[in-house]
Amino acid sequence: MHLGIIGDDFTGSSDAANTLARGGLRVVQYAGVPSGPAERGVEAGVVALKSRTIAASEAVALSLGALDWLLAQGCRQILFKVCSTFDSTRSGNIGPVAEALRAALAARLGAGAAAMGPVLVCPAFPRAGRSLYQGHLFVADALLSESGMRDHPLTPMRDPDIRRWLGYQTQLGVGHVAASTVFAGADAIREGALAEAAANRPLVVVDAIRDEDLHAIGQAAADWPLLVGGSGIALGLPENLRREGLVPVRGPDADAWAGSRGRAAILSGSCSVMTRAQVRRHLADGAPGLEVSADEIVADGAGAVGRALRFVDDHPGPGEGGEGGNGAGGAAAGAPLVYTSADPSVVREAQARFGQERVAGAVEGFFAELARRLVAGGVTRLVTAGGETSGAVVEGLGLASLAIGPEIAAGVPAVRADGVGEAGGAGGGRPLWLALKSGNFGDERFFAQALDVLGQTVPEAGRPEARRP
Ligand SMILES: Nc1ncnc2c1ncn2[C@@H]1O[C@H](COP(=O)(O)OP(=O)(O)OP(=O)(O)O)[C@@H](O)[C@H]1O
Numbered sequence: 001m002h003l004g005i006i007g008d009d010f011t012g013s014s015d016a017a018n019t020l021a022r023g024g025l026r027v028v029q030y031a032g033v034p035s036g037p038a039e040r041g042v043e044a045g046v047v048a049l050k051s052r053t054i055a056a057s058e059a060v061a062l063s064l065g066a067l068d069w070l071l072a073q074g075c076r077q078i079l080f081k082v083c084s085t086f087d088s089t090r091s092g093n094i095g096p097v098a099e100a101l102r103a104a105l106a107a108r109l110g111a112g113a114a115a116m117g118p119v120l121v122c123p124a125f126p127r128a129g130r131s132l133y134q135g136h137l138f139v140a141d142a143l144l145s146e147s148g149m150r151d152h153p154l155t156p157m158r159d160p161d162i163r164r165w166l167g168y169q170t171q172l173g174v175g176h177v178a179a180s181t182v183f184a185g186a187d188a189i190r191e192g193a194l195a196e197a198a199a200n201r202p203l204v205v206v207d208a209i210r211d212e213d214l215h216a217i218g219q220a221a222a223d224w225p226l227l228v229g230g231s232g233i234a235l236g237l238p239e240n241l242r243r244e245g246l247v248p249v250r251g252p253d254a255d256a257w258a259g260s261r262g263r264a265a266i267l268s269g270s271c272s273v274m275t276r277a278q279v280r281r282h283l284a285d286g287a288p289g290l291e292v293s294a295d296e297i298v299a300d301g302a303g304a305v306g307r308a309l310r311f312v313d314d315h316p317g318p319g320e321g322g323e324g325g326n327g328a329g330g331a332a333a334g335a336p337l338v339y340t341s342a343d344p345s346v347v348r349e350a351q352a353r354f355g356q357e358r359v360a361g362a363v364e365g366f367f368a369e370l371a372r373r374l375v376a377g378g379v380t381r382l383v384t385a386g387g388e389t390s391g392a393v394v395e396g397l398g399l400a401s402l403a404i405g406p407e408i409a410a411g412v413p414a415v416r417a418d419g420v421g422e423a424g425g426a427g428g429g430r431p432l433w434l435a436l437k438s439g440n441f442g443d444e445r446f447f448a449q450a451l452d453v454l455g456q457t458v459p460e461a462g463r464p465e466a467r468r469p
């Protein structure tokens with residue numbers, strides 16, 4: 001393994017895995033730190049943590065555990081994958097984790113902080129509309145603070161200046177390499193970042209508005225052990241490994257992929273603008289959907305799970321039946337959806353009544369238990385919307401690792417877990433196909449598209465390109 005990724009949530013981790021797989025690397029996503037060594041042939045390992053919104057000290061401890069494992073697998077460079085909208089609070093967790101990883105890597109390299117070089121920080125992901133200009137983060141044509149992210153249930157983002165926001169979170173100096181330098185290419189970025197580090201500003205926020213900027217940033221950072229960013233910052237990393245002859249030249253998605261047409265369900269705990277549009281579209285298309293409120297879950301979680309299970313059983317989706325399951329396309333579009341996705345004002349009221357942590361824990365516990373029961377009951381295709389929600393589901397199902405399949409939408413691959421519930425739990429040792437969707441990713445038709453892609457079987461080196469609207 002050459003490249004190690006520490007993801008601060010599960011959807012973000014599959015986003016990074018998708019970028020690296022599309023870049024021609026053999027990638028596996030692990031749910032948490034594996035208990036044994038990686039299988040042979042993995043070139044990039046993504047350790048998915050659920051550390052975005054926990055206490056900073058816990059996030060640091062988990063991330064250092066992931067770092068140890070990745071270094072033991074032979075990784076020479078680590079990417080700390082954070083959200084393309086830099087989701088974090090003023091008091092955590094990106095700064096403390098970046099600082100701790102930098103210190104630990106410096107100690108492991110044995111040459112002190114100087115050997116570390118600058119740590120480039122860039123959340124930009126142009127394919128998903130995230131760009132960074134003059135240190136300010138944009139979501140499409142709006143500043144981060146004027147996008148739907150200002151109302152995020154856990155990490156409302158109300159300051160678009162990433163240099164300032166990161167500065168609140170760290171003792172280290174925060175530098176900046178501006179777009180004018182980035183446009184001049186990898187050597188200029190390198191020089192600019194080294195100058196910032198020499199001026200005691202080792203965390204260097206780098207502007208990027210196009211994929212080519214991110215390729216140049218990746219090239220500039222080829223020798224520096226730590227990077228921090230969205231999946232865009234990973235774009236240039238496979239080429240660095242090829243340039244050194246560490247991995248062969250290989251097309252994107254070179255491996256075969258076998259999907260499933262079995263029973264499907266969609267679980268959505270994301271309250272983002274895009275997820276709510278996807279929920280509305282799914283229902284408008286005539287597909288079955290059950291909204292479950294936070295109040296109901298807090299009052300009687302087991303009862304809410306029971307009601308949701310009955311709903312899924314009563315609405316299995318057209319075309320479904322027995323072993324063959326429901327087909328792709330129109331049939332998949334009718335898959336049952338269970339959602340708590342609610343308007344920001346509804347979320348705020350629930351948080352005021354019960355407290356943010358309690359309501360988030362209850363809702364995530366609901367989805368984890370529902371997923372366990374659905375998979376035990378024969379569901380083989382699951383779409384989950386929301387990073388925290390997806391993390392709760394993957395952890396709840398006890399999945400150890402995920403193979404990366406074709407891309408469904410920018411930043412969202414189809415993934416497969418093998419031998420689910422081998423020890424006798426949910427799944428009975430069968431594979432499970434999933435799409436872990438970040439809150440704001442995909443277009444309105446994402447749910448139907450996801451189920452369609454999860455149902456595809458693609459021969460080697462012949463994957464279809466991502467579905468577009
Ligand atoms: N109706 C609700 N009331 C209060 N909180 C809710 C409600 N529905 C969901 N939540 C909580 O809101 C949070 C949503 O976070 P999640 O990460 O799943 O979605 P997201 O932030 O849109 O996705 P991403 O992190 O990928 O951008 C979860 O912790 C969830 O439990």
Ligand SMILES: O=C(O)[C@@H](O)C(=O)CO
Nearest residue numbers: 012015083084230387438
């Ligand atoms: O970078 C992103 O926006 C996503 O991969 C993510 O991390 C959302 O949870």
